Amino acid sequence: MIPVQGVENQTIAVLGLGRSGRATAAALTEGGAHVVTWDDGADTREQAAADGMTVLDLTREANWDGVSALITSPGIPHLYPRPHPVIAKAYELGVPVDNDIGLFFRSFATRDWESYDITPRVIAITGSNGKSTTTALIHHILREAGRPTQIGGNIGTGVLSLDPAHDGEVVVLELSSYQTDLARALTPDIAVFTNLSPDHLDRHGGPGGYFAAKRRLFAEGGPDRAVIGVDEIEGRYLADHLAMAPSDDRVIRISSGQKLERFGWSVFSRKGFLSEYRKGRQVASIDLREVKGLPGEHNHQNACAAYAATRALGLAPREIERAFHSFEGLPHRSQRVAEIDGVAWVNDSKATNVDAAAKALTAFRNIRWIAGGMGKDGGIEALQPFLDHVVKAYLIGHSARDFALQLGAVPYEIAETMDQAVARAAAEAQPGETVLLAPAAASFDQYPNFEKRGEHFTALVQALRP
Known part of the structure; x- marks a missing residue:
């Protein structure tokens, strides 16, 4: 405590x-x-x-x-x-x-630190998608590198339930917009912004308020280093606002898909390769294609964020790369739960909005897609460009029929429940296909949270084993 x-x-x-x-x-x-x-x-x-x-x-x-x-x-x-x-x-x-985040930041440093050889540090991660995976990955890299570390916030342990810091310890916090919006104290050493997509808009009075809540971690938190995803305009704005010049390496820009060479410090992934650039020169590269715990471009963006944050702490590229390969991923986030008769079963129940579902859909080929639940504004119409690899959709929950109207030419079936969707997908899936739970909707119509939805899917899949 x-x-x-x-x-x-x-x-x-x-x-x-x-x-x-x-x-x-x-x-x-x-x-x-x-x-x-x-x-x-x-x-x-x-x-x-x-x-x-x-x-x-x-x-x-x-x-x-x-x-x-x-x-x-x-x-x-x-x-x-x-x-x-x-x-x-x-x-x-x-x-x-x-809130408790404000209390944490004003209480974490103590007089005991005067006797420490290495001052404890705090890395805080926010964003719409990927922040839990990025947080867990940073924690995993630090642990594999032998650095003392704790993880908490919106994932795992509440911030005030963490232990007082040890000499040289790094505390890794996932912070939601609900947490950053109100906290009176925000003083991370390294702050990470993964990306932004519409979410929780009623809670923040619209997209501007939602972004403003996350921006507070940087504008008011004043981190020594800021790791900023620049694949959306909000991230580009934030990076520009924080940097004094393109060469300012206190801001590390990250991207999944863009080549970022002109800045003082950048980390990006393209075609499955992570590259680190400093002052226009490539200084490191990692092949992410065989990292099983981080499939797809969205996870490659998470890898870039975690790499940048841990490099900012002084870790070497090769020890970060080794940790990538031992990372097993988080439950409910592109989690491969089984392969049965040549069919892969993937639980991405955390994909509760269109943007997260789009990233999951681009990570796999020959997909039998389980989607639906309590749909959000706009439904799944924005997913049209990402449905090329969907063999068939199995729609569940409150928004099943609304989603059906937005699938275009994609074959679908109204399955209503997870039990029926898994049973129908199991009966029809062929070797080489992936059955993907990426609901693009909240879970509250049928489950108390996305974890329970994912657990139910996983249990049904495990029951299919011979």
């Missing part, structure tokens, strides 16, 4: 008592604060009280006497589409609102 600094003898309110909220309450208490809590769920409040927490109804103004700050869980809206009533009450009363 990382005790929160600067809160001794203060009364701090915590809104939301899920994983991060409970960890925040514990870290605040460890830091000497008096913590009061609230959650909209009656069962959650009851459990919190049973665990010894002070539960106060923060919708009532009388319970705000002496409260010096409100710490909210990232999933709770603080601005759009409208603030949660408790957060609105904090604004009305002038009580500062923060």
